[in-house]
Amino acid sequence: MTILAPQSERAPAPLSRNPFTVLPGEILLVDDQEETRLLIARHLALAGYFVRCASSAESALQAISERKPDLVLLDVVMQGMSGLELCRHLKADSATLSIPVVLVTGLDRRSDRVSGLDAGADDFLTKPVDREELLARVASLMRLHEARAALEAARIASEVQRREHVQRTFERYVSPKLVRAILAGKYEPDELLARQERVDAVALFVDLRGFTRMSERLDSDTVVGLLNEFFSLVTEVVHRYEGTVFNMAGDSLLAGFGVPLPQPDAAERALDAAAAMQRSFGAIARRWQGRYGVTAGMGAGIDCGSVIVGNVGSPTYMCYTMIGDAVNVAARLMQVAGSGETLVTANLLQRARRHPSAARATLLEDLMLRGKSAPLMTYRIAGNDT
Amino acid sequence: MADKVIVKVEAEIKDLIPNFLANRRKDIAALERALVTRDYRSCQDIGHNMKGVGGGYGFDDITTIGIRLEAAAKNNNDEEIAACLAFVRDYLERVEIVYV
Numbered sequence: 024m025t026i027l028a029p030q031s032e033r034a035p036a037p038l039s040r041n042p043f044t045v046l047p048g049e050i051l052l053v054d055d056q057e058e059t060r061l062l063i064a065r066h067l068a069l070a071g072y073f074v075r076c077a078s079s080a081e082s083a084l085q086a087i088s089e090r091k092p093d094l095v096l097l098d099v100v101m102q103g104m105s106g107l108e109l110c111r112h113l114k115a116d117s118a119t120l121s122i123p124v125v126l127v128t129g130l131d132r133r134s135d136r137v138s139g140l141d142a143g144a145d146d147f148l149t150k151p152v153d154r155e156e157l158l159a160r161v162a163s164l165m166r167l168h169e170a171r172a173a174l175e176a177a178r179i180a181s182e183v184q185r186r187e188h189v190q191r192t193f194e195r196y197v198s199p200k201l202v203r204a205i206l207a208g209k210y211e212p213d214e215l216l217a218r219q220e221r222v223d224a225v226a227l228f229v230d231l232r233g234f235t236r237m238s239e240r241l242d243s244d245t246v247v248g249l250l251n252e253f254f255s256l257v258t259e260v261v262h263r264y265e266g267t268v269f270n271m272a273g274d275s276l277l278a279g280f281g282v283p284l285p286q287p288d289a290a291e292r293a294l295d296a297a298a299a300m301q302r303s304f305g306a307i308a309r310r311w312q313g314r315y316g317v318t319a320g321m322g323a324g325i326d327c328g329s330v331i332v333g334n335v336g337s338p339t340y341m342c343y344t345m346i347g348d349a350v351n352v353a354a355r356l357m358q359v360a361g362s363g364e365t366l367v368t369a370n371l372l373q374r375a376r377r378h379p380s381a382a383r384a385t386l387l388e389d390l391m392l393r394g395k396s397a398p399l400m401t402y403r404i405a406g407n408d409t
Numbered sequence: 410m411a412d413k414v415i416v417k418v419e420a421e422i423k424d425l426i427p428n429f430l431a432n433r434r435k436d437i438a439a440l441e442r443a444l445v446t447r448d449y450r451s452c453q454d455i456g457h458n459m460k461g462v463g464g465g466y467g468f469d470d471i472t473t474i475g476i477r478l479e480a481a482a483k484n485n486n487d488e489e490i491a492a493c494l495a496f497v498r499d500y501l502e503r504v505e506i507v508y509v
Contacts, residue, residue, distance in 0.1 A: 056458060058432055061425050062465050069421055100457075129461035151464030151472050154419075 048093035048165050049073040053083040053109070054127065055101040059150070063096065063127070066154045067161065080104035084112070087119060094164055096148075099128040099139070107142045114143030121171060123164040127152060196269070196343060198262035201284070210284070219333025224282040225289040225325065225371065226350040227266070227297060228357040229257055230275035232320035241315060249311065249319075250274060256307065257300050257321075264296040269345045275357065279345045282332050290327055290374035294404070297323045297365045298380065305363070320362025326352040327371045355392040356401065369400035380404050413505040418467040420508040429466050433459075433501055440478075440494050444487065452482035452490050459497075470500060 281289030330347030389398035456478030463471025481489035
């Protein structure tokens with residue numbers, strides 16, 4: 024095996040017992056006495072280790088910064104920085120604290136060993152070094168180091184897998200900001216999806232007006248393309264205001280605010296989102312008109328109240344959704360809303376009474392919505408009012 | 410003629426032995442100078458180094474004398490230091506190495 028070291032510290036090439044031995048690891052040998060370095064490096068090289076030598080603690084630090092060894096054999100008494108100081112330095116640095124350090128010393132008092140342990144040393148060898156003891160201690164620490172490295176690699180791989188799973192699971196529903204918060208450990212992802220609970224939330228339903236006519240007149244590829252453009256727009260807006268997309272069906276989309284995490288300004292966020300969608304879709308609709316000759320618009324309905332959120336479905340198909348009266352009412356309002364209109368309940372507007380759109384909302388005649396037993400006080404927010 | 414002192418050394422480190430012996434001759438010269446000037450610190454360092462290196466090369470007697478020398482220097486014991494010096498000088502003249 025070849026010992027590689029700075030020219031001034033190079034030892035003669037050893038006699039190898041087995042030229043095909045796979046190198047079991049790299050050792051940095053630090054000792055200011057050349058004849059000690061030569062002897063120990065020879066034993067290690069013949070055992071199959073790749074050995075680098077340093078004649079001082081300072082040059083050892085330089086060597087470690089260039090490439091981390093698997094183990095450090097460290098003389099204690101040296102000119103300049105002592106071995107104990109170097110050991111403390113290595114163990115205080117997160118980049119090097121896991122490297123096993125063996126103090127090789129002629130100091131054999133109990134107090135010397137205690138000092139070494141206090142400095143963070145992993146093991147000791149007393150000079151003169153016995154070859155068998157040297158190789159046995161080095162092999163033992165190398166095995167331990169390998170086991171720790173394998174555990175750390177497995178932990179990192181598991182963490183990467185978890186993060187990818189969380190990202191894949193959540194980025195379909197919630198805003199990028201919430202995904203980042205989950206990945207940062209602020210929220211427990213499994214708990215977020217697993218819990219089924221009744222919460223107070225805001226439901227925003229939007230749909231594409233003119234879709235039926237479009238699908239009759241245009242080819243399927245074009246229709247799908249237009250639908251995707253619509254959903255891309257509304258989804259981006261929902262995420263921009265940190266809402267959650269719960270469902271897309273046909274030409275409509277259900278979004279929630281205040282779920283899965285509370286938002287004190289959920290009502291305002293929903294109003295802003297609806298207004299942003301109306302504004303942006305207005306431009307898209309004009310382009311569609313010019314290019315395809317179709318008339319399109321967007322209707323929206325917003326309500327607030329107690330809802331149930333959680334995974335709903337069958338064992339073979341399940342999705343994270345929101346159900347409740349506020350969702351039903353938002354859907355009905357959306358159906359009633361004209362193209363470019365957003366209808367909201369009095370409850371919703373009361374929650375967002377300081378929002379600019381509240382001052383410009385128009386009270387409609389009480390609406391009798393399908394499925395409701397009593398008329399509902401409803402307001403219209405036209406176009407891109409905010 | 411004084412008896413030879415047979416030292417068995419592993420064949421794998423045969424090429425390192427000339428350097429080891431040269432260092433011991435340097436130790437003798439340094440010890441002579443340190444004894445004359447009563448530089449006990451240097452005597453102690455030489456003893457400490459001999460203690461740490463001797464047995465590893467197969468020269469257990471060098472380790473033994475190193476221990477004696479280091480202790481003598483700590484006690485500022487000129488007579489003992491001189492005895493250790495004489496021992497090492499004599500030892501190097503009588504040592505015969507057998508590679509195993």
